[in-house]
Amino acid sequence: MGRSTQEVSFLKGWESEKIDNGHEGTLIKIIVKKVMGDLKRFFQLNVPEQLVGIEDHVQQIMSNIDAEFNGTKIIGIYGMGGIGKTTLAKVLYNKLSSHFDYHSFLANIRETSQCKGIECVQKQLIYDITRSSCDVFNVDEGVNVIKSRFMRKKVLVLLDDIDDSTHLNALVKDGSWFEVGSIVIITTRNKSILDEGRAGYMYQLNELSLDQSLILFSRHAFQKDSPPSDYEVISRDVISTRGAPISS
Structure with missing residues (x-):
């Protein structure tokens, strides 16, 4: 079923008459650039989700x-x-x-x-x-x-x-x-x-600071940015011994 005129009026988009005095060539270039930029996101390199700093x-x-x-x-x-x-x-x-x-x-x-x-x-x-x-x-x-x-x-x-x-x-x-x-x-x-x-x-590129390392460790170990109070001391001992990269 088609959209009503009122529904269409609320859609986001570009109005050709408001871009470069209505020159459609300029609008086409903008749209192509936008589409190509969106497509390139599908070909970006995979990076870890847990990144700190x-x-x-x-x-x-x-x-x-x-x-x-x-x-x-x-x-x-x-x-x-x-x-x-x-x-x-x-x-x-x-x-x-x-x-x-x-x-x-x-x-x-x-x-x-x-x-x-x-x-x-x-x-x-x-x-x-x-x-x-x-x-x-x-x-x-x-x-x-x-x-x-x-x-x-x-x-x-x-x-x-x-x-x-x-x-x-x-x-x-x-x-x-x-x-x-x-x-x-x-x-x-x-x-x-x-x-x-x-x-x-x-x-x-150097190792993370102690505080940043603690955040990274906690995200993996406890699924939050800081360890429970009962585990804070031992968590700091672990990362101060091992050190940490920017991701894991």
């Missing part, structure tokens, strides 16, 4: 990224293993993704390259950006394909767990292979990889 880290990093994305930006996130670098990088990636048409998340590069070679990672990057398969038989061939096909593409790339500068050179080098405005996020345990001049911005 993550927004503070994201805001600090975002404040160092030009709002207009001028220039290619390489962001390095470093810290000890298991501290939550990948989670932070994924949240940042999701926050930025709506600004890019080309994305790639390359997980566990250290492990993948050891088992299958960095050529396998190159192939995945090429496929993610071009949406077409490409046989890569050696590292140099992979570099040539990336350089030739990505030059006119503004990309968002997350390189997770890089531990070898040669692998970084095989995938993004200094970022000049991509269109201006691209962003590359790197997570690593090895800060020296970022010190070689590639990262325009480096962020060290």
Whole structure:
């Protein structure tokens, strides 16, 4: 059964005559941008539900990224293993993704390259950006394909767990292979990889404070932000001994 005129009048929407003096082309562009933004949410990376302190880290990093994305930006996130670098990088990636048409998340590069070679990672990057398969038989061939096909593409790339500068050179080098405005996020345990001049911005991720760790522990153990009074002392003893990442 159709809606009445009164019902339709209460629906939220855009009125073409009120946008850019009635130019329908402008309205169409707004609608397309809105729809594409909504669709991209379905392809965002999964992150744990129990996160503590993550927004503070994201805001600090975002404040160092030009709002207009001028220039290619390489962001390095470093810290000890298991501290939550990948989670932070994924949240940042999701926050930025709506600004890019080309994305790639390359997980566990250290492990993948050891088992299958960095050529396998190159192939995945090429496929993610071009949406077409490409046989890569050696590292140099992979570099040539990336350089030739990505030059006119503004990309968002997350390189997770890089531990070898040669692998970084095989995938993004200094970022000049991509269109201006691209962003590359790197997570690593090895800060020296970022010190070689590639990262325009480096962020060290440390353990949560004792109070934040207590919140995270309590959410998992007691399904609330603080432990029952009878368990507060032992809970603090547990987290002060173990420490805590930003998620679990």
